[in-house]
Amino acid sequence: MSNLKLSVLDQSPVHDNQPESSGLFSTIELAKACDEAGYHRYWVAEHHDTPGYASPCPEMMVSNVAHATKRIRVGSGGVMLPHYSSFKVAETFKMLEAFHPGRIDLGIGRAPGGNPISSSAISAPRQTIPSEYYPSQTQDLISYLKNDLPSDHPYSRTTIVPSDVGATPVWMLGSSDGSAEIAGVLGAGFVLALFIGTHDRPPEIIQRYKDAFKSGGSLEKPEAIIAVAGICADSKEEAEYIASSHTYWKVQAFRHGARDALFTPEEVMDKKKQLSLSDQAYYDETLATMVTGTPQQCQSRLEQIAELYKVNELMIVNVTHAFKPRVESYKMLAHQFGLQNNV
Numbered sequence: 001m002s003n004l005k006l007s008v009l010d011q012s013p014v015h016d017n018q019p020e021s022s023g024l025f026s027t028i029e030l031a032k033a034c035d036e037a038g039y040h041r042y043w044v045a046e047h048h049d050t051p052g053y054a055s056p057c058p059e060m061m062v063s064n065v066a067h068a069t070k071r072i073r074v075g076s077g078g079v080m081l082p083h084y085s086s087f088k089v090a091e092t093f094k095m096l097e098a099f100h101p102g103r104i105d106l107g108i109g110r111a112p113g114g115n116p117i118s119s120s121a122i123s124a125p126r127q128t129i130p131s132e133y134y135p136s137q138t139q140d141l142i143s144y145l146k147n148d149l150p151s152d153h154p155y156s157r158t159t160i161v162p163s164d165v166g167a168t169p170v171w172m173l174g175s176s177d178g179s180a181e182i183a184g185v186l187g188a189g190f191v192l193a194l195f196i197g198t199h200d201r202p203p204e205i206i207q208r209y210k211d212a213f214k215s216g217g218s219l220e221k222p223e224a225i226i227a228v229a230g231i232c233a234d235s236k237e238e239a240e241y242i243a244s245s246h247t248y249w250k251v252q253a254f255r256h257g258a259r260d261a262l263f264t265p266e267e268v269m270d271k272k273k274q275l276s277l278s279d280q281a282y283y284d285e286t287l288a289t290m291v292t293g294t295p296q297q298c299q300s301r302l303e304q305i306a307e308l309y310k311v312n313e314l315m316i317v318n319v320t321h322a323f324k325p326r327v328e329s330y331k332m333l334a335h336q337f338g339l340q341n342n343v
Helices: 022-037 058-068 086-099 116-123 131-146 177-186 204-212 236-256 265-274 277-288 295-309 323-337
Strands: 005-010 041-044 073-080 104-109 170-174 189-193 224-232 291-293 313-317
Touching: 005 022, 005 073, 005 323, 022 041, 022 058, 022 323, 041 058, 041 104, 058 073, 058 086, 073 170, 086 104, 086 131, 104 131, 131 170, 131 177, 170 177, 177 189, 177 204, 189 204, 204 224, 224 236, 224 295, 224 323, 236 265, 236 277, 236 291, 236 323, 291 295, 295 313, 295 323
Parallel strands: 005 041, 005 313, 041 073, 073 104, 104 170, 170 189, 189 224, 224 291, 224 313
Antiparallel strands: none
16 A cells, blocks of 8 residues: 555536536536545646636636535635635635634646636736736735734734634645745645646756745645546556547647547547658657556556656646446555555
C-alpha cells in the first residue's frame, strides 16, 4: 500500500452527448464515488463558453459537492482570479468555509478559462485585471481571508464576514517556475499542472517553490501537488482508447481553435486517419503526457512522478466521452493504492 495521497481535479465534462447541465450532476455523482473511495481532495475547474465543459462557476460546484459528500476536502481548481475582485472571492470562500469548516480549499489561477470574447464578457464593462497585478491580487486575497490587511492598505478598514471563520487555504495553480515562485513568496500552496501542454516541466520547479516559500501567508510550510492526466483500465490499450476522445479534442482545440464537443473513441479512431503528420505527432505527444494503463502500471508511473518531484500528493484529472469509464478509472486507482483505508 502506498503512502501517496491521491486527489481529483474534475473539469465537469459533458458525457455521452447529453445536455450540458448533465455534466454538473455527473460531477456530483463522481464526487460521491471518490469520497467513498478515499480520495483526499476533490477540486472543480472553471471553463467559460467551452463546448463539452459544463461548469463556469467553481464556487457553485464547491458548495454543491461539499454538501453532497461527507469527508473529502473540496475546492476550486481554480478560480481564475484576474476576472474577479479579491474581496468578493474572499467573501464567497469565507461563507463556504463557514458551512463546511476545515474542508474547503481555494485554488486560483490566472489563465482566461475560455476564449478571448468570453473572457472580455466576464469583466465587461470593466477590463480583466492585467496579469502583472496577479501577485498583488493574490496577496490581497490571502490578507482578506485572514482579515489582516496592512494598515496602509486602502481597504484596511474592511472586514470579510463571517469574521469568526478560519482562513481557507489558498493554492496557486500553474505550469511554470514563474507561478511556483509567486506561490512560494506569498506563502500559498502550489499545484504544478503537468496535464497542460506537452512541454517538459523539470522537478526543479517544485524546488524553486520550496526555496522561495515564506511562512506567514496562507500556509505555514510549503505544500506542493502534481496534477496529471490519467486513465486506468483493464489494459494499456483500453486506457489509451478511452483517452483518445480528450486527446483528439486537445489536438483540434489547441492546434486549430476548434470548438467541438468530445467525440467517441470510435469516431476518433476514424478521424485520426485524416490527421496531418504534425497533428499526429501532437496527438502522440499529448497522449504520452497522460498516465495510462492497468492499475499496476498506473501506480508504478504515478509513484515515479511523485518521487521525481518529491511530493506526497498527486491530483488526477481525466476527461472521457462516456461517464462510466471515468468512474471506473478512479475506483481502480483507489483500490490499487488502498485509499479505502482513509475512509
